[in-house]
Amino acid sequence: MKRTHLPLNALRVFDAAARHLSFTRAADELAVTPAAVGQQIRALEEVLGVVLFRRTSKGLELTEEAVAGLDPLREGFLYFEESVRAMQAGQASHHYTIAVPRDFFAAWLGERLSGFRDANPEVQFALVDGEASDFTEANLDLAVRWSEGPGELEGIMLGNAELVRICAPGQVLQGDVPLIYWQGQPEAAADGAMLSVPDAGQALAAAAAGLGVAEVPSLLAEKWIAEGRVAQWGDPLPSRRAYWLVAPVPQWRQKKVKALVAHLGQA
Known part of the structure; x- marks a missing residue:
């Protein structure tokens, strides 16, 4: 089959219908009608000379021929x-747009981006605040997220999945210890907290000021502990969440993104 004759639009419809096993849900995703999806599938079956879907009492099922072609198609x-x-990158092949929480940039990422730029003086960075920024809308290359894993994205964990309890150096902790809560913690941790702050960076600063004890990501606190700005109280605690460096598969495979990921993963 000549490349110019590949039914690309019909293949895209087939991919959506195969993921949902529903012409209706595929139509919603593609912003077309279910009838249009059915028409594209029938046309593709005629071109290929195979049946792609079977209707059963339980709904749509893929045929063996359809299953055989799905993975190569998606690849x-x-x-x-x-x-x-x-092709779009052009002059921007050394430009990175990264979504990162402000406190994480200040405590950990900024210094490492500086080290990467020392070795690659041509690179430029644009930072977007917030963990929930959309990759497409913000045209992101990478994002740092405080989460339980990469989800549907590709990613690596930065540091360990653990929290450390920190307080002001020399602070005497007796009786009811004043607790500092930040919004990335489970809501149950807010019970009895003396102070509530928006993020772990402010919890770290509040603890350094002697306002109480905070449980913050160890990666965020390690520099402050080393510099003596805060003291660690007790052993690290396991955490379901950690800082993850993530991106969709197409971005993750880019040469420039691989280089930065490798640098940050070793930092």
């Missing part, structure tokens, strides 16, 4: 996306 779409991004 091909990923390469299409990567190709488009590579």
